[in-house]
Amino acid sequence: MSNENKVKNIDAPVHDWYRFVLSFPPHLVQEYIEKFGIEHGNIVLDPFCGTGTTNVECKKRGIVSIGIEANPITCFASSTKCNWEADTFLMYQEAEQIAYQAACLIDHCVELRYLTEEQNKLILKNSISEKPLSQALILRDAILAAHSRYEGYFLLALAKNIVYSYSNLKFGPEVGISRKKIYDVDVVPLWLHQILIMQKDIRQYSFQNDVSSFIINGDARSISSLPIRKKVDFIITSPPYPNEKDYSRTTRLESVLLGFINSKEQLRSVKKQFIRSNTKNVYKTDNDSQYVANISSITALSQSIEERRIALNKTSGFEKLYSSVVKLYFGGMAKHFQELKSVLAKNARLAYVVGDQASYFKIPIRTAELLAEVAENEGYEVEGIEPFRKRYATGTDTWLNENVLILKYVGE
Ligand SMILES: C[S@@+](CC[C@H](N)C(=O)[O-])C[C@H]1O[C@@H](n2cnc3c(N)ncnc32)[C@H](O)[C@@H]1O
Incomplete structure (x- = not known):
């Protein structure tokens, strides 16, 4: 069984909103919360919070936490994963409307939609086939046009599906292109299904709504310049190791499709914020x-x-x-x-x-x-x-x- 599946069996709710494969397992965070005797009133910081495993686990236990993350897409993911304030009924209703509009556009769209030339240069060749890409872009634009207060959840659900359901990416552990390509996929229904999962998780944990989890997009080597006003009692984190892993590459496709990285210059400035753990950076x-x-x-x-x-x-x-x-x-x-x-x-x-x-x-x-x-x-x-x-x-x-x-x- 892969590590990813093991994690899923342990405590999937909320962690499953984005990408398990990037994270360390929730049970490890649970173990150190207990070992350290962390309780209400303490503040936990994860200075390399990635997809927010530490922050989500803290929030589930009513513990205030802060996260720092240099990669804008993972920062967005962890911040959305720590927001359980949605009126889930309204959220699903709005998602259905967006799904309906996107489906109509997809049905009547004669021309496929594409990325710009510059965006195309940023992603791995053959990351995603033409049709799923076009439909994902239509869905993305329908989400943005709705100006919904639930936009964050909607985009995160799209980000997850882009990687796992619509793309040709494979991870092992570095990102590559699968030989088996996905040429056609039910982009909109799969997205709506992901919203249902989020809705169920938020309902399960909404009682912890008011526990603050503050996620900052920044560099853990410059903490003194970040807006952290309170003293931190505990750190639970997994920083990069010198292992040639390029975090911007693993998350490139969804970063580009959702507009977090639009140019070579933007990519470079994101990479410059990373700890130097690989020769490409x-x-x-x-x-x-x-x-x-x-x-x-x-x-x-x-x-x-x-x-x-x-x-x-x-x-x-x-x-x-x-x-x-x-x-x-x-x-x-x-x-x-x-x-x-x-x-x-x-x-x-x-x-x-x-x-x-x-x-x-x-x-x-x-x-x-x-x-x-x-x-x-x-x-x-x-x-x-x-x-x-x-x-x-x-x-x-x-x-x-x-x-x-x-x-x-x-x-x-
Ligand atoms: C091993 S991963 C952390 C995984 C995390 N525990 C989780 O649950 O997803 C390391 C993270 O550190 C981030 N990172 C790298 N350099 C950083 C820096 N200088 N400041 C903040 N985050 C950084 C990477 O983008 C990556 O998400």
């Missing part, structure tokens, strides 16, 4: 390495990667960047830990879920151990590293550990 002006220049284990790791590259005679531009990414990644996390102190309450406790890596010319990167050193260097106490699970890495034919790094911030 390194820029000339990057200087986060300076924050770990005094940590010898990180310098040594970076050096051994570069030496292995030279020994293997690997000369592509990407390969030459691997050793820098390691320093930039841990440097970025160091900057994050520095900035985080400005919002932490005394004796705050923190859980960081991270995975080891072995992809850079098979040199192991013990992420949790190195991150522990980085955090200690920034004045945090390391309480321990707890095993979470193992992942099989096909590229290197090895099992890699995912761990939870537990930290404490005593205060200054």
Whole structure:
């Protein structure tokens, strides 16, 4: 059974509104809420909140939370997932009207609708076939034209269906194009079905309406400039790891179709907000390495990667960047830990879920151990590293550990 399915069986409501595959499992958040003894009155922050698993789990338990996310589409998703205020009867009624209008337009539309040339360049070739794309665009425009107060739910339902039901995308774990293409699909009925799921979930949890979950689109390396006014008692998060995963690529299709990214420049400015965890996201002006220049284990790791590259005679531009990414990644996390102190309450406790890596010319990167050193260097106490699970890495034919790094911030 895939991880995604396992998660679905555990606690699907609300988490299933967007994309499970991007998130860590809700049960892990539940476990740390209990272990840390988090209760009403506490504030939890997830500085890399992605699709909002931590925030949704907190809200279900009546705990106030904040999320920071650099990718606008995932930020939008987590913020919508934490909004349970809808009058579900009206919401469904409006969705039916939109569905009716979109269906009429689709039936009478002689010409297909397309993306602009610039938008087309941003998405993976063959991400979505002509007909589903055209119908999804008609539905999107019908949603926007309705100016509904439920627009967020409607667009999120569309985003999820674009990825899982209308597109040719496959995830394993990187995004690619499936050989089996979807040429025709019931775009509108499937969307309406997704609204029904949301309606049911909101009804189940509407009693937690007034529990605040504040999601901010921003960079976790610049927390002091973000509008966080209250001190945070706990962190439960899963930051990126140095694993070549490009978060903007995994979410590209729905980002472009829903208008979150419209040009190369916009894409670049989104990517610049990310922690440097892959070689496709390194820029000339990057200087986060300076924050770990005094940590010898990180310098040594970076050096051994570069030496292995030279020994293997690997000369592509990407390969030459691997050793820098390691320093930039841990440097970025160091900057994050520095900035985080400005919002932490005394004796705050923190859980960081991270995975080891072995992809850079098979040199192991013990992420949790190195991150522990980085955090200690920034004045945090390391309480321990707890095993979470193992992942099989096909590229290197090895099992890699995912761990939870537990930290404490005593205060200054
Ligand atoms: C491992 S995922 C988090 C998954 C999350 N736990 C969930 O439930 O979906 C890491 C997230 O960090 C985000 N990210 C990367 N760099 C960031 C930064 N500098 N500030 C804030 N978020 C960032 C990525 O866009 C991605 O969504």
